[in-house]
Amino acid sequence: MSVWGTVVGGLVGTFVLTTILRTASELRLTRMDLPFLLGTAVTSDRGRAKAIGYVLHFVAGVLFSLAYAIGFAALDRSGWLLGAAFGLIHGLFAGSALVNILLPIVHPRMGTPMSSIASTALLEPPGFMMLNYGRSTPVLSLASHIAYGAIVGGFASAVR
Amino acid sequence: MVASNDRLTSERPNRPQDRVDGFAPLRDYAAIGDGRTVALVARDGSIDWLTTPAIDSATVFGGLLDPGRGGSFELAPVGPFSVARRYLPGTAVLETTFVTDRGTVRVTDAMTVPADGLAPLRELVRRIDGLAGTIPMRWVVRPRFGYGAGSTRIERRGGVPVAHAGADALAVRSFDAGEPDLTMDAIAGRFEIEHGQSGLLAMSVAHQEPLIFVSRSEAEGRLAATIETWRRWSGALRTTDRWRDAVERSAIALKLLVYAPSGAVVAAPTTSLPEDIGGERNWDYRYCWIRDSAFTLDALLRLGRSSEADAFFWWLMQASQLTHPRLQVLYRIDGDPEARERVLDLRGYRGSLPVRVGNGAVDQVQHDIYGDLLETAWEYVRAGRRLDAEVGRRLAGAADHVTSIWRLPDAGIWEVRGDPRHYSHSKMMCWVALDRAVRLAEAGAIPDRSAAGWRNTRSQIEDFIWSRCWSDDKRSLVRSPGSDDLDAALLLGAHFGFDADGDRVSQTIDAVRRELKHGPFVYRYSGDDGLEGQEGAFLACSFWLVEALARRGSIEEAAELMEELVASSNDVGLYAEEIDPRSGEFLGNFPQGLTHLALLEAAFAFDEEAP
Numbered sequence: 001m002s003v004w005g006t007v008v009g010g011l012v013g014t015f016v017l018t019t020i021l022r023t024a025s026e027l028r029l030t031r032m033d034l035p036f037l038l039g040t041a042v043t044s045d046r047g048r049a050k051a052i053g054y055v056l057h058f059v060a061g062v063l064f065s066l067a068y069a070i071g072f073a074a075l076d077r078s079g080w081l082l083g084a085a086f087g088l089i090h091g092l093f094a095g096s097a098l099v100n101i102l103l104p105i106v107h108p109r110m111g112t113p114m115s116s117i118a119s120t121a122l123l124e125p126p127g128f129m130m131l132n133y134g135r136s137t138p139v140l141s142l143a144s145h146i147a148y149g150a151i152v153g154g155f156a157s158a159v160r
Numbered sequence: 161m162v163a164s165n166d167r168l169t170s171e172r173p174n175r176p177q178d179r180v181d182g183f184a185p186l187r188d189y190a191a192i193g194d195g196r197t198v199a200l201v202a203r204d205g206s207i208d209w210l211t212t213p214a215i216d217s218a219t220v221f222g223g224l225l226d227p228g229r230g231g232s233f234e235l236a237p238v239g240p241f242s243v244a245r246r247y248l249p250g251t252a253v254l255e256t257t258f259v260t261d262r263g264t265v266r267v268t269d270a271m272t273v274p275a276d277g278l279a280p281l282r283e284l285v286r287r288i289d290g291l292a293g294t295i296p297m298r299w300v301v302r303p304r305f306g307y308g309a310g311s312t313r314i315e316r317r318g319g320v321p322v323a324h325a326g327a328d329a330l331a332v333r334s335f336d337a338g339e340p341d342l343t344m345d346a347i348a349g350r351f352e353i354e355h356g357q358s359g360l361l362a363m364s365v366a367h368q369e370p371l372i373f374v375s376r377s378e379a380e381g382r383l384a385a386t387i388e389t390w391r392r393w394s395g396a397l398r399t400t401d402r403w404r405d406a407v408e409r410s411a412i413a414l415k416l417l418v419y420a421p422s423g424a425v426v427a428a429p430t431t432s433l434p435e436d437i438g439g440e441r442n443w444d445y446r447y448c449w450i451r452d453s454a455f456t457l458d459a460l461l462r463l464g465r466s467s468e469a470d471a472f473f474w475w476l477m478q479a480s481q482l483t484h485p486r487l488q489v490l491y492r493i494d495g496d497p498e499a500r501e502r503v504l505d506l507r508g509y510r511g512s513l514p515v516r517v518g519n520g521a522v523d524q525v526q527h528d529i530y531g532d533l534l535e536t537a538w539e540y541v542r543a544g545r546r547l548d549a550e551v552g553r554r555l556a557g558a559a560d561h562v563t564s565i566w567r568l569p570d571a572g573i574w575e576v577r578g579d580p581r582h583y584s585h586s587k588m589m590c591w592v593a594l595d596r597a598v599r600l601a602e603a604g605a606i607p608d609r610s611a612a613g614w615r616n617t618r619s620q621i622e623d624f625i626w627s628r629c630w631s632d633d634k635r636s637l638v639r640s641p642g643s644d645d646l647d648a649a650l651l652l653g654a655h656f657g658f659d660a661d662g663d664r665v666s667q668t669i670d671a672v673r674r675e676l677k678h679g680p681f682v683y684r685y686s687g688d689d690g691l692e693g694q695e696g697a698f699l700a701c702s703f704w705l706v707e708a709l710a711r712r713g714s715i716e717e718a719a720e721l722m723e724e725l726v727a728s729s730n731d732v733g734l735y736a737e738e739i740d741p742r743s744g745e746f747l748g749n750f751p752q753g754l755t756h757l758a759l760l761e762a763a764f765a766f767d768e769e770a771p
Contacts (some may be wrong), residue, residue, distance in 0.1 A: 028483070075640055114422060117420060118195070118389045120470075
């Protein structure tokens with residue numbers, strides 16, 4: 001298992017994940033836009049938010065790949081299949097807790113179930129498995145995360 | 161603590177109308193809310209409507225639609241009483257003063273907002289203040305989760321009365337308001353309150369999380385913070401010179417319909433309140449209609465509420481993304497385009513069946529909404545906001561879509577169920593869509609590649625309207641090409657600047673006034689709509705007539721009509737969708753956003769047009 005391979009896999013995996021979700025958005029299967037969600041945490045300018053969001057998204061992709069590397073090291077094995085399994089867990093965690101619960105709490109412009117007359121949300125919260133962004137979103141999110149994990153795992157084992 | 165108020169009430173107390181078979185008149189309700197959900201409080205102190213956790217969730221109190229199965233939270237003196245009510249100024253916190261032969265007591269009702277301390281997911285606070293004498297009081301909480309269909313169980317947890325069903329639960333805490341007594345289906349208490357004493361009932365609600373048992377001091381603190389939050393919000397409003405109170409109350413009513421977690425604005429917080437008592441015209445209005453969007457954004461901007469305006473515009477652009485370039489008539493508050501209709505097993509308000517949740521209009525094709533969308537975008541840009549490139553492309557795509565659909569029949573603004581028809585109002589709004597698209601392109605806000613085509617189609621639509629939708633006999637635009645029916649929606653020609661230089665919209669105003677007006681109230685249309693029964697007069701149309709008169713310069717007549725309509729609100733300044741011109745009885749969902757939006761637009765028109 002190679003840490004550098006994992007990092008490169010993280011970059012490539014994030015590229016593929018982003019492409020899958022962007023394509024799904026253009027096909028009107030989902031309104032989920034992870035770079036947009038991340039970028040609007042920094043600015044309310046929609047154009048700048050997307051640019052900043054892409055940078056943050058790739059940084060997050062690399063950080064997650066390092067977490068994968070820890071998992072590969074702990075199990076003393078790697079590979080695309082194990083990476084895909086990690087991706088499935090990653091996708092479930094992202095949809096159920098990370099983006100559903102944690103992101104609205106720290107995101108200054110996103111609504112939460114506690115938003116009230118005292119505040120004004122600019123972004124609707126994703127909801128469980130990001131279902132608020134379209135019925136196909138959970139499937140697309142899981143598929144793209146599995147693809148990300150498989151790529152990270154594949155690069156981790158392939159790069160020496 | 162709530163600020164003391166020596167004035168007992170703003171009106172003379174009178175006895176609430178007797179309930180008919182358990183149903184209070186719709187006029188008797190006041191709305192309280194927190195930006196997430198809304199409760200309706202009757203003049204007799206019963207809360208007969210509350211959905212949790214969101215404004216479009218299932219009810220825990222749905223007695224409004226079925227006093228037996230729906231659930232309610234009663235709080236009133238024991239024995240006969242008279243009532244006077246008001247909202248605390250600048251708030252949606254309700255103050256009900258009960259006058260009995262043994263004394264006077266005041267109840268302050270609020271849905272609170274989070275403040276210091278561990279706040280419940282949702283909280284309903286009812287504070288009781290003894291003002292004179294010693295008054296015996298009683299309260300009964302009958303929780304019925306899931307529109308009364310859930311198996312709600314009541315028991316004590318750590319000594320606190322709790323009701324729960326599935327993922328939902330509520331706890332009732334009583335402070336100096338009697339020891340709670342639990343039965344299979346209710347939590348109840350009795351107590352006496354003397355002059356100078358106060359009690360408090362706090363109901364906390366949980367959904368998919370543990371209940372929070374609130375303390376009195378924290379509940380009182382949240383009540384005070386809620387009043388302060390409302391006053392701060394309303395204090396920043398830009399109101400009009402005339403009808404200031406009605407404008408402020410309508411603004412607060414509109415704010416109650418904003419679902420804060422997403423920024424969406426629902427048409428009303430209720431479902432299936434009938435447009436015809438005992439009839440089938442019962443619809444779920446807990447959705448966001450594109451039709452209302454232009455009025456909503458315009459009203460929010462004029463009121464100086466730019467943060468809500470931005471949030472609403474963002475939500476609208478996000479929600480409409482999945483169906484682009486086609487627009488849906490309505491969207492759920494979370495942006496989901498799904499709103500499948502189903503029927504609940506409830507008695508319905510005074511036997512008005514069916515009780516529907518979901519709204520079948522979601523599957524209708526309505527061409528007018530493209531005009532509303534592009535007008536909304538134009539208002540947004542005109543207020544100095546920028547559209548990003550992606551939104552601009554989508555709006556241009558919507559305008560392109562209009563050029564390909566405007567010749568087709570649709571269901572029209574009034575969502576007539578049955579075969580699609582050609583509606584003059586839909587054609588007019590297609591003209592508005594392209595007119596605003598041209599303006600947006602000229603302002604550089606959206607791509608202008610198709611602008612020449614938009615101009616060309618705009619001219620074709622205008623020619624079509626004047627050649628096919630005008631009746632020389634009626635001296636008016638008519639509801640459909642070739643028909644003799646009138647449509648009050650065509651009054652909006654004055655609002656949107658259609659035929660700005662001609663007088664045919666003015667003649668249409670006269671025709672609507674002549675044929676659809678009954679007293680101060682205006683019916684939506686003449687002719688058949690494919691449904692059984694006769695609905696009431698449509699209050700939004702009545703205010704549209706005021707605006708149309710004001711915009712054509714008939715200021716005095718418009719002002720007289722406005723006075724009559726403002727006086728036709730209920731005792732706390734709220735309106736339903738419709739009114740029975742003979743009895744003054746409210747009909748339809750309540751409080752109705754479109755009615756309050758139309759009131760606001762009428763008041764703004766006076767500011768612009770009056771000398």
